[in-house]
Amino acid sequence: MRSYHSFSWKEIKAQKVTSALILIAVILSTMMTTVVGQSIGILQALREQQASMLNGKRYASFHNLSEKDKVGMLGEESLSFAGANIALGVSQIKNSGLDLQVREYDQKDIGAYAAAFSLESGKLPQRSDEIALPSDVLKLLGAEGKLGEKITLDLRISLLQDSSTPYEYQAEFTLCGILKPNYTGYVSGTTTGAVGAGAAKNLLPEKYQLYSVDFITSSRQDFQKVLDELADKYQVDEKLIQYNWVYLDALNIPYRETTDNSQETAGFSFMAVSGVMVGALVLLAAGLVIYNILKISINKKIREYGILRAIGAVPGQLYNLVARQLILLCGIGIPIGAAAGILSAGGITKAATTLFSPGIFMAQNQEELSGLIGQNSSGKILPLFVSVIITLAFACIAAMPAARYAANVAPTSAMAGSSLKVKRKNRRKRKIRRFEAFFARLNLKRSPGRSVITILSLVMSITVFVALSSFSALLDTSRDVQDMHRGDYAVRNENTGFAPAVIEDLKKRPELESVSTLKYSLYEQKEDGTLDIALNFPLKQAYETLQIIGIDEAWLKSLVPQITDQQMQDFKDGKSCLVKNPIAVAMEGKTYEGTALNPGDQIQIGDHPLQVAGNCEQITMSGEGFTNGVQIIVFDKIYDKLTGNSSYSEIYPKFHKTAKETDTDQIIEKLCNENPGSYSVSYRKTDRQLEESYAQVKWLAWGLIFFIGFIGLLNIINTTYTSIHTRITEIGVQRAIGMSRRSLYQNFLWEGAYYAVIASVIGAVLGYICTIFVNAATTDTLQLTAVPVMAILQAAAVSIIACLAATCIPLSKIAKMSIVESIESVE
Template structure:
């Protein structure tokens, strides 16, 4: 005797359309989860590639290493991609605020800086005295010079902590190559030139032949422990350890100097958002599966009643319904997993084929495609996760239908009165549009089916909006862009800018906002006297700096300040403090002054309370920080403390790019009328950073549109199921005289109601999802702006999908014979 479970396959074959609809829902769910999991790996790889281009493909750098220390580091088994360079010297680029750093890269160490060594003309230097530099740097130093010409540079080199003046020298270098312009260094005021092998040994005294060694760790979980162990082995001071924070934050790695606000920039928050969105996709698919199974079980209620009457128990009915789902899942599994994996890479490969590979630091489109196909999607984890999650959600969706089948009474089921119809109290009124009224009546007659249909559409809208809300988490360039203020930096290091001149600049029609900085640096004179009256004693090597910045910037310099503290900063009774950078000399830590929040200090007779301690000093012209105490005060308090009102540096922000060229022409004339002034544009660097993110945004849009398509198909699937399961009802309506046109309008009204109601609910749920994603990224509860455009886009598409998925099945049903539709089982 055959097992009762063989009935599962027979029922699936008997109800072909219902089985096909469930199969479609399972297939779409498997494709969605597998594609989402695979895309996380691809997007993370590209995000890391973007971050590596900003500050080097390295985790950390140890500075001022001897030859023996460099070799010890290179031979450490815990490290990989170890490479070293030597600082040859630096010089100012003309009258700009940019500094050119000349470095000799040992071995293949230049490979760690993919944005530096890209040649436009000539070849990289190979011998002592040869140099390669970018075209824009060359324009500052020797306009018109090219490959083969001689470039004479006056360079200065010093140690990080040095008790001797910098070593200065002049040397004629031979230009062997012109590099591609790289504007990323504008944010920090630096540009890089490459020197040939042996240049350092030929030009520098022995005390300056020290290495900066870059490396990665083979494992990331114990990164900081390895750093600490290496520093101890090499007896390396903390100030000689540099972390590549852009790349480390992108990878979500922990390190000693990680700021409190950095956690939100890591990829784990995007992964968390992916989990949220994936759950919504699965819930939408699960609702479709539940809807179809519930209808299927309801239509086979007499069969289940018969099974119960001949001895079938609830456990067997559970197994029967579950087995039907598992059979369909096994059919959907192979094509769903394969299509999900291929679509994830296929979408991104198709998108990148239209883009400039240089933006992803690849030499060609083929290299970029290789990076994508070789990314971490090759593991089975995303595929297995997609399969397991889809199966889990599908079984959950099938549980209510199986429970319903197992609880049916044999007597009621076989008598044909499984459903009890209760007539609700009706209100009489004028019917203005019969089709709209009948559509509302149909929706209220089957509230469960209506709720499931609307929920499926709501999930699709929410998924679409939520996917867009976390796309900004992919951007690793945000932190680099925050390294500078405004679109320009206008500097005068001599007399400064008079307030009248700054007001003239601020009143230009192109200027939307203007940030300002005033800075005075005070040091001990030769006789041991200090020019300011302070109520505490500085160390002999410490300077005292007063930085005056505009009030809005001052309040935001240290996040988390109370309203009372902000008011104290504004009215000039409080200040922020940057403490000296501690260092050691001959193995002994040097004594230094240290203030803390809550302390009180007096400057020229004015008492100030320390409102907080900042980690980043205010500097002018991208210059280095003169070690000591720096206080940050309001613009007006600066004038009181110093007796000066001149601005050291100003940062204009333009309304847009339309009039930038005209503004720059006027700005040059304005600087010429203020002797000692010069300006630097950040437009090119911001454009390069923004374009880098634009490309990743396009790739993520491929995923957004793909999952949006799945949501659209789920809407069609749900609405089609809602109509198809009412074939008998439609036949009866036509039999009693309803025309095909009226039937069309009824179901079109019903589809419109589905879409409009779901759009309203979806707008709220998508805003809530956006709220949680923004909170995760910022690590603070904050109300994001309402995503109006994405909601309108998703709502419009959802309404159109409802109307279209209503129209097409009705067209085929209205062509069927009325008797056939009434007698139809499927």
């Protein structure tokens, strides 16, 4: 062959329809990879912003620093950001279950908490007697909420590691700013207010003038190393280091957490596996379409390749010929697909951002939102380059089997045509109820290779859609925050508690989905070290308390997810308990170790023996922190035997999603009125705010999912069209021997239906398997999960409709051709 290039180009022009179909597949595949690449930056940037708004734009914080150490930290070269604040104390908001934390921030640090200090009116405090409070807090305080109003607060403050009683004082401030409500703090029972510079020095004794420094390291990879070096330099105890785990996880920064419920971020990552798996599915779906069309095209031209072999072409030349055709088509299709992908990614982003208020996307205005997206969407050459290389590589890989088949075909067998041996098996006779469906099944079996590849292309499109639908949930950084409360409300009674009859009456309400309960008793040591309850073990430190806590079965399972039926029965029988040990206190360089109970220890409370089944995280009532001491967690009914009290301290009702908030508010208000001394905290506004914080990521993610689904839909149409178009001669023969147009249509429609149904079943199974891996990324545990029924049904329905539509459109044109033209048709 004198010129592969010219011959390949002639082949492309001679087979216009097949070439056009391959070109469309290349364009769509390039669009798919380009949109994914361009959208990654946008999704990650908005995910990071969501995380920073939930708990501040900071990696970690050091607490209890002297002024000298604070100044040193702010000047560290290894930090790209450092801001300081100092606590003035906590003010308990009566009958609300919330504590108001008052802090003095410097100008840099207050910017790290943009969501918490977003102004409704007024200004941020500058003078020491000025304060800014959220509008919801002003209502709870009973204030008028007017700028210039005097606000008097009863504050108490203690050090993080302190055995002395808290310092209590009263302070008066002038309201200079009204902040937008920030309900995310309701989960921990806290809300925040800010005062002006100098307030701490004017109001606090020197002992409590200790600073907290929030910081971001210059290097993400060396975050833990830099933190450890700074902690060693400034002698910061591990218990005084707070990791902003929400932000760190969103940034995929490895860190070492020191709390009881921590997990090492190093090691096997289901998140990484899920990302790689979904990306591989997208690429495989694109590659299968190209392979399918090439394979059908080469099968159609097998006689032509046989002639080329007969006149002297060697296998390598045929291999080169097929590869050149694909490269020429890729040279045309990839630039078009890349340009279309960039425009499409921008269109998805614009559509998702202009339909909603910038506030939902946690931006102050549309300009800020557009700037954030612009920084992470345009001008990204690397993702574009990678998407082009990936598409070209997968197109070549997809073409290799077809090219190898063309190169290895024997000249004699190729020129003779396919010799199909029909083997009739001995089978029983049965009535053919619908000939078209029967003939469609025969067609599927007649070309099993073509049928398998076509079905596989559909399977991959369905699997990608289901997997992406599940994968979008991983982008929600607020998920763990939402899991921190047990119901829609926390209802508490500090006087006598709630009688069991109150819980039973509440459970009868049709609006209620579930209710979780907590029983809590606190025993403080007397001057002689004794308690009002008998123990067979001593409390090591005088400041330690004993807390007996009764929880229900659901709460117990959340504390011990792997609990067995026998272990659960032991808890219900009062044989076992869980323990939360006290926190060690360090003062003046000396550490005071507390009481330590370990799994397997035998303890006795009163005359009731218990075995420690394990240690768990602390349990606190809403609006209160952890009271240092030993927590003994037992089953609900066992609490009654240990304490002689059956009243519930706090209840957490969860209502059906269909229940209106106004109705549930009335139910809870009535419950509080009927039980004097009760008050409640609503988490519904918290959940709404967290859901809105995820809206920024969700809308873009679903825009990406539907766009990829649309590309998959076009690929389905492309594949089905190719399958029909290469059978024009066959259709002409069928019509020549008497098949009507109606039967012809029904025959191919049945084929399309079979393709879609079989692919939907297989795609649903594979999609569910992918969902298991995706959900494992949220729990770090590989286990069965809920079947994504809606995503599967949506994908299956669209696939069936697409197959039927892709069958009807080309078939209508072919059916209008004369029988002679159909039989003589080459392309």
